Amino acid sequence: MPVIAASRPNPYTGSPLDRAAHRRDDPAWLGAALADPGSQWTPVWRGRSLMRSVTAGQPEAVLLGGQAAAEVRLAGGPWALLGLHEDAAPVFAVDVSAAEEPALLLPPDSGTFTDLRAVAGLLPPDDAAILAHARGLMHWRTHHRFCANCGQPVEPRSAGNSTLCPACGTQHFPRTDPAVIMLVMRGERALLGHSARFPIANMYSTLAGFVEPGESLEEAVAREVFEETGVRVGRVHYHSSQPWPFPASIMLGFFAEALTEAITLDPAEIEDARWFTRDEVRNATAHGFAVPRSDSIARRLIEDWMDSA
Numbered sequence: 001m002p003v004i005a006a007s008r009p010n011p012y013t014g015s016p017l018d019r020a021a022h023r024r025d026d027p028a029w030l031g032a033a034l035a036d037p038g039s040q041w042t043p044v045w046r047g048r049s050l051m052r053s054v055t056a057g058q059p060e061a062v063l064l065g066g067q068a069a070a071e072v073r074l075a076g077g078p079w080a081l082l083g084l085h086e087d088a089a090p091v092f093a094v095d096v097s098a099a100e101e102p103a104l105l106l107p108p109d110s111g112t113f114t115d116l117r118a119v120a121g122l123l124p125p126d127d128a129a130i131l132a133h134a135r136g137l138m139h140w141r142t143h144h145r146f147c148a149n150c151g152q153p154v155e156p157r158s159a160g161n162s163t164l165c166p167a168c169g170t171q172h173f174p175r176t177d178p179a180v181i182m183l184v185m186r187g188e189r190a191l192l193g194h195s196a197r198f199p200i201a202n203m204y205s206t207l208a209g210f211v212e213p214g215e216s217l218e219e220a221v222a223r224e225v226f227e228e229t230g231v232r233v234g235r236v237h238y239h240s241s242q243p244w245p246f247p248a249s250i251m252l253g254f255f256a257e258a259l260t261e262a263i264t265l266d267p268a269e270i271e272d273a274r275w276f277t278r279d280e281v282r283n284a285t286a287h288g289f290a291v292p293r294s295d296s297i298a299r300r301l302i303e304d305w306m307d308s309a
C-alpha cells in the first residue's frame with residue numbers, strides 16, 4: 001500500500017496563539033490580564049461563535065476588548081484563557097449561553113453568533129483555529145459543571161483550563177474524545193459510505209468511529225470498518241489529525257488497505273457503502289452524490305487519495 005502524506009494543514013489547526021500554560025496558574029499575571037482593556041475576548045453563545053461580515057461571505061472572528069469585553073464577562077458565564085497573541089495580548093473565551101438575547105450584551109453592530117462549521121471554509125485559518133479552540137473549551141466547561149466522582153459542583157482552576165471538586169478534591173481536565181476516520185482502499189477504488197446523520201443528503205464520506213477502551217487506533221480502524229461494512233482491513237497507516245470540537249473530538253485520519261471486497265451493511269450504523277473510482281469521486285455531482293464539506297479531514301483524505309495517482 002503506498003504511503004499517502006498529508007498535503008497541507010487541516011482546517012481548525014495552526015492556531016496563532018501561544019497557549020502559555022505557565023501563565024494559567026500565575027494569579028498576579030492573570031489578575032492583570034483580566035483587568036487589561038487590551039485583552040481580547042471571544043464570546044460563545046450556545047455553541048455559536050461571534051463573527052462579522054458573515055452575510056457578505058467574508059466572515060471574521062470578532063474579538064472584544066475594553067468595555068465590550070467587560071460587559072460579556074459581567075454576564076457571568078464560564079471563561080478561560082486561550083493563550084497569547086504574537087504581540088503578547090491575552091485572548092480569552094467566555095460562554096454567554098445564559099443570555100436569551102446575546103446581542104443585548106454587545107455594542108451595536110458587533111457581529112452575529114454563527115455556527116462555525118457553516119462558514120469554516122470561508123474564515124481565515126487563524127480565526128477558524130481560535131474559534132474552534134474556544135468552542136471546544138466552552139463546551140467542556142458548560143457540560144462538565146459537576147464532579148464525575150461525587151456529584152458536587154466543581155470550581156474552575158488554571159484560568160478556566162481545568163476544574164477542581166472542593167468536596168472530594170478530584171481534578172478534572174478538558175475532554176477530547178479520540179475518533180478514527182479512514183479511507184479504505186482496494187486497488188484503484190476507495191470505500192465511502194452514506195449515513196442518515198450526514199449534514200448533506202446523498203453525501204458519501206470516509207468511515208469513522210470512536211476509539212473504545214482497550215484498543216489501539218489501528219484496531220479501532222479495523223473494527224469500525226468491519227462493523228459498518230463487513231470489509232476486512234489489513235495494513236493501516238496514519239495521515240493526519242484534526243481538532244473537531246463538534247462537540248468534543250479529535251479526528252485521527254488513516255488510510256487502510258482492504259483485504260476483502262464484499263460489503264455487508266450494518267443498517268444501524270450506515271445506510272449505504274460503495275466502492276468508488278477516483279474518476280467517480282472527481283465527478284461526484286455527475287454521478288449523483290456529494291463529497292464531504294471542505295472543512296473536514298474526510299475531504300482531505302479523499303483529496304490526497306485522488307491526488308496520489
Ligand SMILES: [Zn+2]
Binds near residue numbers: 148
Ligand atoms: Zn467530587
